[in-house]
Amino acid sequence: MSDKGIVYLVGAGPGDLGLVTFRAKELISQADVLVYDYLVHPELVKWTRVDCEVVYVGKKAGFHSVPQEEIEALLVKHAKDGKRVVRLKGGDPFVFGRGGEEARTLAKDGIAFEVVPGVTAALAAGAYSGIPLTQRNTSSSLVFLTGHEDPTKHELQVDWRAYGALKNTTLAIYMGMGHLKFIMGELVAGGLSPETPAAVVQWASLGRQRSVAGTVSDLAERVETAALAAPAIIFVGEVVRGHEQIDWFEHLPLFGRRVVITRTRDQNSELREKLETLGAEVLELPLISITKDVARESLVEILAELGNYDWIVFTSANGVRFFFEDFLKGFPDIRALGMLRFACVGSATAREIQRHNIRVECMPDTATGESLADALIATGSMDSAKVIVVTGNLNRDSMVKKLEAASAIVDKLPLYTTSKVDLTNNPVADDFRQKGADAILFASSSAAQSFYEQSPALQLERGAKKPLGGSIGPQTTATMDEHDMPVDFEAKKPSLDALIEAMVERLTR
Numbered sequence: 001m002s003d004k005g006i007v008y009l010v011g012a013g014p015g016d017l018g019l020v021t022f023r024a025k026e027l028i029s030q031a032d033v034l035v036y037d038y039l040v041h042p043e044l045v046k047w048t049r050v051d052c053e054v055v056y057v058g059k060k061a062g063f064h065s066v067p068q069e070e071i072e073a074l075l076v077k078h079a080k081d082g083k084r085v086v087r088l089k090g091g092d093p094f095v096f097g098r099g100g101e102e103a104r105t106l107a108k109d110g111i112a113f114e115v116v117p118g119v120t121a122a123l124a125a126g127a128y129s130g131i132p133l134t135q136r137n138t139s140s141s142l143v144f145l146t147g148h149e150d151p152t153k154h155e156l157q158v159d160w161r162a163y164g165a166l167k168n169t170t171l172a173i174y175m176g177m178g179h180l181k182f183i184m185g186e187l188v189a190g191g192l193s194p195e196t197p198a199a200v201v202q203w204a205s206l207g208r209q210r211s212v213a214g215t216v217s218d219l220a221e222r223v224e225t226a227a228l229a230a231p232a233i234i235f236v237g238e239v240v241r242g243h244e245q246i247d248w249f250e251h252l253p254l255f256g257r258r259v260v261i262t263r264t265r266d267q268n269s270e271l272r273e274k275l276e277t278l279g280a281e282v283l284e285l286p287l288i289s290i291t292k293d294v295a296r297e298s299l300v301e302i303l304a305e306l307g308n309y310d311w312i313v314f315t316s317a318n319g320v321r322f323f324f325e326d327f328l329k330g331f332p333d334i335r336a337l338g339m340l341r342f343a344c345v346g347s348a349t350a351r352e353i354q355r356h357n358i359r360v361e362c363m364p365d366t367a368t369g370e371s372l373a374d375a376l377i378a379t380g381s382m383d384s385a386k387v388i389v390v391t392g393n394l395n396r397d398s399m400v401k402k403l404e405a406a407s408a409i410v411d412k413l414p415l416y417t418t419s420k421v422d423l424t425n426n427p428v429a430d431d432f433r434q435k436g437a438d439a440i441l442f443a444s445s446s447a448a449q450s451f452y453e454q455s456p457a458l459q460l461e462r463g464a465k466k467p468l469g470g471s472i473g474p475q476t477t478a479t480m481d482e483h484d485m486p487v488d489f490e491a492k493k494p495s496l497d498a499l500i501e502a503m504v505e506r507l508t509r
């Protein structure tokens with residue numbers, strides 16, 4: 001790390017993860033400090049390094065939880081401490097995002113900074129709702145406006161009537177939901193035909209996107225009936241006409257469906273991504289958390305003898321991370337691993353190993369400890385092999401027993417403990433309790449087990465939708481049966497794709 005700090009003002013895009021730029025992703029994964037706010041997808045925060053300091057300065061309409069001056073002071077302070085700071089903002093930092101103010105403060109204080117643009121909400125709202133923003137012959141200009149005006153704060157007033165007089169123009173209004181009726185009235189007073197098509201797109205590009213279209217005269221009423229609110233973009237103009245013909249996103253198979261997934265921090269990205277690609281709204285319930293908790297003696301003994309082992313086995317990406325942190329403290333050279341062969345379950349775990357340019361030589365198709373043991377035995381190398389099994393406090397005894405039965409000499413290396421997350425004030429859990437979901441997916445026995453253990457904290461409120469339960473395979477189903485959890489669908493083979501397929505089939509039946 002250089003000793004000169006720098007601040008990156010980075011646009012996080014409108015929500016959908018695929019719309020984050022490469023540059024943004026790269027900077028997030030290198031940051032020492034990440035400062036982010038309300039409209040940023042939670043998944044982005046996971047791209048940070050384990051030791052990155054993450055600061056939420058959430059701004060939700062109405063609450064400015066951290067005042068702007070404090071945010072700026074925070075950026076300045078960390079940069080002066082020599083940190084690489086990423087200031088992540090929804091959409092684009094220079095479009096209604098106060099990025100300009102932050103940049104000016106940094107410039108004034110002599111702090112190095114860069115600005116990384118993002119896909120601004122209006123662009124996403126158009127693309128994801130079948131509303132092109134310009135159109136030959138009808139719409140030759142495009143205006144981005146803010147509808148957030150607070151007369152008591154002497155903010156700049158938008159002259160809505162002047163915009164109502166513009167011809168052949170598309171208006172894209174940010175932060176206008178609080179004054180929708182007023183704005184539409186002013187546009188008409190300025191000369192706009194009340195029959196002009198208009199639409200509202202809420203949560204654009206996310207699974208929870210909702211949209212309503214009508215005309216300038218009836219939009220406010222339709223929005224009220226549909227109960228749409230911020231964050232949303234209001235579109236006014238001919239471009240809205242015919243949106244239903246090209247509204248691809250709202251026709252995806254899982255659009256409008258709420259799906260709960262239940263694993264731990266590092267294993268969910270792939271499942272989430274697959275579901276979001278199909279248009280679903282994904283609720284990721286954080287049921288268990290993992291903390292580093294190293295059994296010192298075992299670690300020291302094993303590291304001292306590392307050259308004598310044949311295999312090292314991981315069952316979680318966290319295990320890999322914790323192992324390397326301590327390994328690299330003891331040995332500055334990766335070659336101290338010698339000829340140690342790597343085995344793991346789960347693609348996220350494999351990716352974590354591959355980050356060190358190490359090949360994973362054994363990984364079963366099914367992500368369970370027992371199938372990993374089977375796969376290792378199938379390599380034919382277990383007889384008298386010395387094997388390290390990196391574990392948490394959940395026991396891996398069935399895997400260890402299988403390996404020992406195949407004449408391996410197994411040493412367990414406990415590096416972390418797994419504990420229940422407190423769900424009482426958790427926003428995702430709140431959302432689940434209030435509204436429920438269409439389905440809940442269990443991709444492992446342990447996920448079903450932790451859900452069961454957390455179920456007192458996850459009681460649905462009245463009127464909430466009761467989710468269908470889905471299982472990835474017989475072992476998970478058995479755990480669910482044991483706890484009387486309904487199994488409404490089961491994957492035909494043990495893969496995430498098959499699990500999703502079973503759900504789509506069941507939901508669209």
Ligand code: SAH
Binds near residue numbers: 094119174203230
């Ligand atoms: N810098 C952001 C805008 C921040 S102002 C950008 O470039 O997009 C906050 C407003 O942006 C919200 O009130 C809403 O009008 C709009 N917005 C942000 N994300 C949105 C989304 N996913 N869907 C619809 N509108 C969104």
